Amino acid sequence: MAATDPIRETVNDVYQAESRRVLATLIRLLGDFDRAEEAMHDAFRAALEQWPRDGVPSNPRAWLVSAGRFKAIDTMRRLKRFDSLDEPGRTADVAVVDEAAWADAESVEDDRLRLVFTCCHPAIAPDAQVALTLREVCGLTTEEIARAFLTPAPTLAQRIVRAKAKIRDARIPYQVPTPAELPERLDAVLRVVYLVFNEGYSASSGASLTRHELSGEAIRLGRLIVELLPEPEAIGLLALMLLQESRRTARTSPTGDLILLDDQDRSLWDRDQIAEGSRLVERALTMGRTGPYAIQAAIAAVHAGASEAAATDWAEIVGLYDVLARADPSPVIALNRAVAVSMRDGPAAGLTLIDAILDRGDLQDYRPAHAARAELCRRLGRTADARASFERALALAHQGPEQRFLERRLAELGHG
Amino acid sequence: MKYLCLVYLEEERLKEVQDRECQACGDAFRQSGVLVAAEALEKVATAATVRVRNGRMTVVDGPFAETKEQLAGFYLLDARDLNEAIQMAAKIPPAREGSIEVRPVRELAP
Numbered sequence: 345m346a347a348t349d350p351i352r353e354t355v356n357d358v359y360q361a362e363s364r365r366v367l368a369t370l371i372r373l374l375g376d377f378d379r380a381e382e383a384m385h386d387a388f389r390a391a392l393e394q395w396p397r398d399g400v401p402s403n404p405r406a407w408l409v410s411a412g413r414f415k416a417i418d419t420m421r422r423l424k425r426f427d428s429l430d431e432p433g434r435t436a437d438v439a440v441v442d443e444a445a446w447a448d449a450e451s452v453e454d455d456r457l458r459l460v461f462t463c464c465h466p467a468i469a470p471d472a473q474v475a476l477t478l479r480e481v482c483g484l485t486t487e488e489i490a491r492a493f494l495t496p497a498p499t500l501a502q503r504i505v506r507a508k509a510k511i512r513d514a515r516i517p518y519q520v521p522t523p524a525e526l527p528e529r530l531d532a533v534l535r536v537v538y539l540v541f542n543e544g545y546s547a548s549s550g551a552s553l554t555r556h557e558l559s560g561e562a563i564r565l566g567r568l569i570v571e572l573l574p575e576p577e578a579i580g581l582l583a584l585m586l587l588q589e590s591r592r593t594a595r596t597s598p599t600g601d602l603i604l605l606d607d608q609d610r611s612l613w614d615r616d617q618i619a620e621g622s623r624l625v626e627r628a629l630t631m632g633r634t635g636p637y638a639i640q641a642a643i644a645a646v647h648a649g650a651s652e653a654a655a656t657d658w659a660e661i662v663g664l665y666d667v668l669a670r671a672d673p674s675p676v677i678a679l680n681r682a683v684a685v686s687m688r689d690g691p692a693a694g695l696t697l698i699d700a701i702l703d704r705g706d707l708q709d710y711r712p713a714h715a716a717r718a719e720l721c722r723r724l725g726r727t728a729d730a731r732a733s734f735e736r737a738l739a740l741a742h743q744g745p746e747q748r749f750l751e752r753r754l755a756e757l758g759h760g
Numbered sequence: 761m762k763y764l765c766l767v768y769l770e771e772e773r774l775k776e777v778q779d780r781e782c783q784a785c786g787d788a789f790r791q792s793g794v795l796v797a798a799e800a801l802e803k804v805a806t807a808a809t810v811r812v813r814n815g816r817m818t819v820v821d822g823p824f825a826e827t828k829e830q831l832a833g834f835y836l837l838d839a840r841d842l843n844e845a846i847q848m849a850a851k852i853p854p855a856r857e858g859s860i861e862v863r864p865v866r867e868l869a870p
Binding site for chain 1: 761
């Protein structure tokens with residue numbers, strides 16, 4: 345048996361490297377997620393039996409795809425035979441597979457993109473898009489996804505089953521969107537990726553280890569999309585994720601408390617991720633059609649480029665927020681811009697802008713708005729106003745670390 | 761595959777979409793060969809709801825929906841897949857005033 349162990353290892357390696365590509369192609373060939381998954385597992389099982397005897401094929405992926413396809417057709421034939429015992433009138437019509445289609449290298453390369461766009465189809469419920477993408481594109485198990493999202497596994501499994509049923513019943517096509525549909529559909533895909541990232545990044549509870557892996561998964565997914573579809577916003581999002589991830593170890597204290605950007609130990613920032621993120625930002629910005637992800641990444645890159653908080657180029661950051669506010673005129677962006685203005689022009693200028701946002705009736709229940717207002721009041725020596733805003737923010741905070749942070753700030757105010 | 765595109769609209773917004781616009785939309789669908797059927801509906805106040813329970817029929821007025829939007833019409837279209845049906849639904853004029861629910865038609869079991 346010892347002789348077969350290296351082969352077992354090879355099969356395992358091939359599974360790690362190729363199973364998602366094999367699945368993506370089998371879904372196209374067989375037209376059904378469940379059938380494709382079963383066929384893929386059959387194919388790997390066949391590899392375990394045959395490769396030790398016949399040797400590892402020169403193109404393992406092609407071997408696995410055709411083995412999976414063969415197994416699936418075989419299964420369908422057998423099912424038909426059982427059917428025809430009950431209904432002798434029916435002819436045994438086995439799904440015909442287009443031989444040319446699966447041999448076409450370009451189609452095969454597009455299969456992973458088809459899979460991404462199908463899993464992130466806007467007709468599927470958003471939480472199901474996330475679950476399906478992690479399951480089918482990233483190959484996580486249902487249990488792993490459930491743990492990371494703090495959701496019971498049966499709930500998650502049901503979400504995935506329903507999504508697959510919808511793909512089948514509503515006939516959601518397995519295709520890359522047409523150029524006319526692409527911007528909107530790519531937005532939906534990037535939204536799923538960023539959601540996965542943030543779920544892992546804003547770790548708030550005990551399961552922070554699995555959540556960290558979720559951010560890693562989102563970055564891997566971001567890389568895949570950039571590789572397959574190097575659109576400026578896909579590149580921008582990957583850059584943004586890398587630049588945020590670079591600060592992971594610096595943004596929480598050993599006791600799990602939140603540390604603001606200004607107070608972080610910058611020697612803990614991951615230099616490789618910053619370098620890669622900054623290169624990607626430049627690439628996205630020079631492509632034109634600059635979107636919100638690329639601009640946010642550019643802002644993160646400016647922060648990353650400052651050796652200490654005091655050296656931050658706030659004028660540059662305010663300029664980028666101006667561009668961002670034009671692309672996405674939301675109150676949250678306006679709030680972030682106000683904070684940047686306060687760093688460039690002093691707390692009074694920022695406070696005027698934040699009060700204008702709140703006076704319009706926007707962000708009344710948005711914790712960061714009140715926390716930012718409190719900080720600026722504190723810096724202006726308006727202790728009573730600062731206390732009122734910190735208390736408002738505290739009332740809106742849910743997560744442990746955020747709560748503790750605000751309580752600390754309130755205590756530091758003293759009695760003024 | 762057939763998709764039923766159900767047009768939902770608030771009653772007071774009905775007048776925002778001209779009949780001839782809907783007529784033209786239906787004609788365009790017919791010309792491209794995707795139209796199976798299309799009709800506009802009278803206001804929801806004209807409707808009756810029929811139920812049969814234990815063999816007895818009851819009729820009431822309604823439906824009583826919580827939402828202000830009501831079913832204003834439908835287009836039954838023949839599309840290749842959901843993406844094509846969505847593209848077509850976006851061309852239905854009331855889409856800009858209300859919403860279009862795109863529902864795949866289910867084949868009844870033999």
